[in-house]
Amino acid sequence: MVFSSLVFLFAYLPVVLLMYYLSPLRWRNVVLFAVSLLFYGWGEPVYILLMMVSVTSAYAFGFLIERCRDREPEKARRWMLVSVLINLSFLFFFKYYNFFASILRLPQIAGLSLPIGISFYTFQILSYTIDLWRGETAVQRNYIAFGTYVTLFPQLIAGPIVRYQEIDEQLSRRRETIEDFASGVRRFCCGLGKKVLLGDTLAAGYAYYQNLQLFEPTALGAWMIMILYTLHLYYDFSGYSDMAIGLGRMFGFSFPENFNYPYIAKSITEFWRRWHITLSTWFREYVYIPLGGNRRGKLKQCRNIAVVWALTGLWHGANWNFVLWGLYFCVILICEHLFLRRWLEKTPAVFRHFYTMLLVVVSFLIFSYTDLAAGLSCFRALFGVGTVGFSVPVAAYQLLRLLPLLAIAAVGSTPWPRLWFARWTARRRPARALVPVLSAMVLVVCVAYLVDSTFSPFEYLNF
Amino acid sequence: MKRMSWITSLLFLSILFGFAAAFVLLPDKSFSEQENRGLRTLPSFSWDQLMSGDFSGAVNDYFADQFPLRDTLVGWKGASEIALGKGENDGILLGAGGQLARRQFEMRCADGSTLTDADAFDPETVRAACAGINRAADALPCPFHVLLTGRNIDVAASAFDYPTEISDALLDSIRRELEPSVQRVETVSLLRERFRAGEQVYYKTDHHWTTLGAYYAYCEVMKAYGMEEQILPAKRFTRQTVSDHFYGTLWSAGGMKWVQPDTVEFWLLGNEGDFAVTADGKPLEGLYTRSWLQKKDCYSAFLDGTHDVVTVRMSSGEPRPVLLLLKDSFANSLAPFLAQHFDLVLLNLSSSRADYTDLSAAADQYGADRVLLVYTLENVITADKLSRLH
Structure with missing residues (x-):
């Protein structure tokens, strides 16, 4: 199930809210666990089984790790590795087996479909096992609480990736307040609007130009594809994260932020501190720092960056373009680290911003084309190679028609609208009464868009 | 502040529960005059369909077709697309x-x-x-x-x-x-x-x-x-x-x-x-x-x-x-x-x-x-x- 569906909004969510708030406190995790499994199984019920095996094994190994942690650290380490390997093997099998089999010329397995969200929840499970082994958290004795952590429906299928230690307390002791609930509502409506009103309509524009390129490839078309995709991906994914964080608050949870206006970044290093923050944090905590981080000299640090980015690339999908995508960022980040950042700091902010966005747009070109040849021909079309010209009349017509949407999307990806609104309402207190009305209006308009469209899936569900 | 939180929450919940209740209470229609097409009705349940994921897709379609105020909402979407300057909605140009x-x-x-x-x-x-x-x-x-x-x-x-x-x-x-x-x-x-x-x-x-x-x-x-x-x-x-x-x-x-x-x-x-x-x-x-x-x-x-x-x-x-x-x-x-x-x-x-x-x-x-x-x-x-x- 996805948040931007009528079934979720008007069947699942009302029932879950009722069940949750009518239950006594100690039953609330049971409710969340049960409804989260239903949420997960709605599209592909078979994978509930896989999820239960993952949860149960990590839960059980937790006791073994804790028992040996103080007296037999070597044994604890072994149990930790076993638990990690079990969960990674599921991820590897479903996500990567066919990819590596094709490289190694092993027989492929037909009909192997990726369980939704496996990359996200596997990483959450790993964070528990590793945190526990490091002694940064206590063992979770309550199976329901642990199951709730892994399957919690707001962040189950597309993040944010919540590390266990960030939420440990809240699993057993959390207070739901009306302020939190209202803030969750605002955040959810905002995310829904970002996803449905901007993300999906940008995606429609993207699909239009993609099809046009098949018959009349133009440079303008290629640029529009890249710009629309870049904006679409931000609204699709950050809208999802907003909805997840908002839903979490409605149930008394506080999830970490996942985006911080990535498109205002002035370097790629900064971009990655603002984009999909919980994934970068995960890799930093569990890969980069354990490898030595930046404490063992430049050479080792470059190696560590390379390892993290090879893995980040692969995390996004079992395909060569994702490997290339990771490599691309790896090279840029190492360059920035070694010398580029110092140079950039001497240039005007406008240039730094342009430099960053250009590299980001090109990175999403690599990202969006799983077929490398098609990606290359789009890349060449950006410079007019292999096109019928710079533009054709329909391509220009469509650009004009999309301009207002593009302008709204571009401005909306900066912190300005939020600042303006805050400044405006600070001076006029009664204007704050607009906030509930605006949230409700966004919700209703989104419903209108959902009623008129058949489906709006999430880009990041495939990862 | 607290009062505003109550208003926000109640408004949100009333939209959620309002549409949900209307959806349950209003009878299903089998045909839409306005759209001149048959509307999808509640799919019959079968384990095979559930397991293949077809059931959830069919329920989604059913919700969209039988949604309360569907015609009005579709009109609002059309109006907002035109207001955005697209000059069209769902592939139909307005001239x-x-x-x-x-x-x-x-x-x-x-x-x-x-x-x-x-x-x-x-x-x-x-x-x-x-x-x-x-x-x-x-x-x-x-x-x-x-x-x-x-x-x-x-x-x-x-x-x-x-x-x-x-x-x-x-x-x-x-x-x-x-x-x-x-x-x-x-x-x-x-x-x-x-x-x-x-x-x-x-x-x-x-x-x-x-x-x-x-x-x-x-x-x-x-x-x-x-x-x-x-x-x-x-x-x-x-x-x-x-x-x-x-x-x-x-x-x-x-x-x-x-x-x-x-x-x-x-x-x-x-x-x-x-x-x-x-x-x-x-x-x-x-x-x-x-x-x-x-x-x-x-x-x-x-x-x-x-x-x-x-x-x-x-x-x-x-x-x-x-x-x-x-x-x-x-x-x-x-x-x-x-x-x-x-x-x-x-x-x-x-x-x-x-x-x-x-x-x-x-x-x-x-x-x-x-x-x-x-x-x-x-x-x-x-x-x-x-x-x-x-």
Whole structure:
């Protein structure tokens, strides 16, 4: 199930809210666990089984790790590795087996479909096992609480990736307040609007130009594809994260932020501190720092960056373009680290911003084309190679028609609208009464868009 | 602050629970008048369907179709798309004077796949369609004419700032691909001129031509037949407005509910009672079935809408030359004019039940003296029937 569906909004969510708030406190995790499994199984019920095996094994190994942690650290380490390997093997099998089999010329397995969200929840499970082994958290004795952590429906299928230690307390002791609930509502409506009103309509524009390129490839078309995709991906994914964080608050949870206006970044290093923050944090905590981080000299640090980015690339999908995508960022980040950042700091902010966005747009070109040849021909079309010209009349017509949407999307990806609104309402207190009305209006308009469209899936569900 | 939080939360919850309750309480509808299509109802549950994920997809569709205030919400979405300056909603353009036109078609590619979000056409599909027409022309023993009717986007071009390059390229490529020996009745550029001059030759809310547009086409057919002097002048007809509330297919698909309806005219000579009309073997009340005018789909009043085989003869039994029309729905409003000169047999080329692609056999079976293909450009690029003609 996805948040931007009528079934979720008007069947699942009302029932879950009722069940949750009518239950006594100690039953609330049971409710969340049960409804989260239903949420997960709605599209592909078979994978509930896989999820239960993952949860149960990590839960059980937790006791073994804790028992040996103080007296037999070597044994604890072994149990930790076993638990990690079990969960990674599921991820590897479903996500990567066919990819590596094709490289190694092993027989492929037909009909192997990726369980939704496996990359996200596997990483959450790993964070528990590793945190526990490091002694940064206590063992979770309550199976329901642990199951709730892994399957919690707001962040189950597309993040944010919540590390266990960030939420440990809240699993057993959390207070739901009306302020939190209202803030969750605002955040959810905002995310829904970002996803449905901007993300999906940008995606429609993207699909239009993609099809046009098949018959009349133009440079303008290629640029529009890249710009629309870049904006679409931000609204699709950050809208999802907003909805997840908002839903979490409605149930008394506080999830970490996942985006911080990535498109205002002035370097790629900064971009990655603002984009999909919980994934970068995960890799930093569990890969980069354990490898030595930046404490063992430049050479080792470059190696560590390379390892993290090879893995980040692969995390996004079992395909060569994702490997290339990771490599691309790896090279840029190492360059920035070694010398580029110092140079950039001497240039005007406008240039730094342009430099960053250009590299980001090109990175999403690599990202969006799983077929490398098609990606290359789009890349060449950006410079007019292999096109019928710079533009054709329909391509220009469509650009004009999309301009207002593009302008709204571009401005909306900066912190300005939020600042303006805050400044405006600070001076006029009664204007704050607009906030509930605006949230409700966004919700209703989104419903209108959902009623008129058949489906709006999430880009990041495939990862 | 606390009060504001309560307001926010209660407003949100009342929308959620309000729609949910209305959804449960309101009875399901099986048909949408406004959209002119069947609505999906609650899917029956089966474990197999659940496991394959089909069930959840079907429930999603069911929710969208039966959602409370669906028509109103669809209208709001249309309004907001227009307000955003897109000039269109769901692939339907909104032009001057409330003129609608579809720009994006479910385009058929040469390999049989379809492409929905494109306003291009596949040159291979057009080539195959023209090859079919060429084959049929070679095989037919009697005179054969081809009348490919325009889409709104081709004819009503001047109502939009949308470029005509794709229309023109499509017409060019058809012109190129058809053998010079195939006799074409050209109407698109003529009607485009008429439309620019301010005549309503196509409906604003429907993809068909109006009776006036059909009359112009009739004149062109008669000229192509060398029967110019037999053309009935427009002033001989009594133009009767039979409906002023026609909301056509584009209105249904475009979600722009504020667009005003069309009027429908019958052009009458007074001799309409002299014709015996049958549809799929059963007699009709005549060239027009007036009961359709009370429903949404007023265009179906012409020859009673969609049938596989329709015949028009003189009730007196007086024999006249037989004109076989291989056609889609555009021919329905053209037929009353042609019926003044010929006995008609109309075969529905778009039929999903019957296959009329063997044109020679059909001409033989119905003793046709002439054959006329009346088929819209939309079907040329979205269907494969023409490519199978022989």
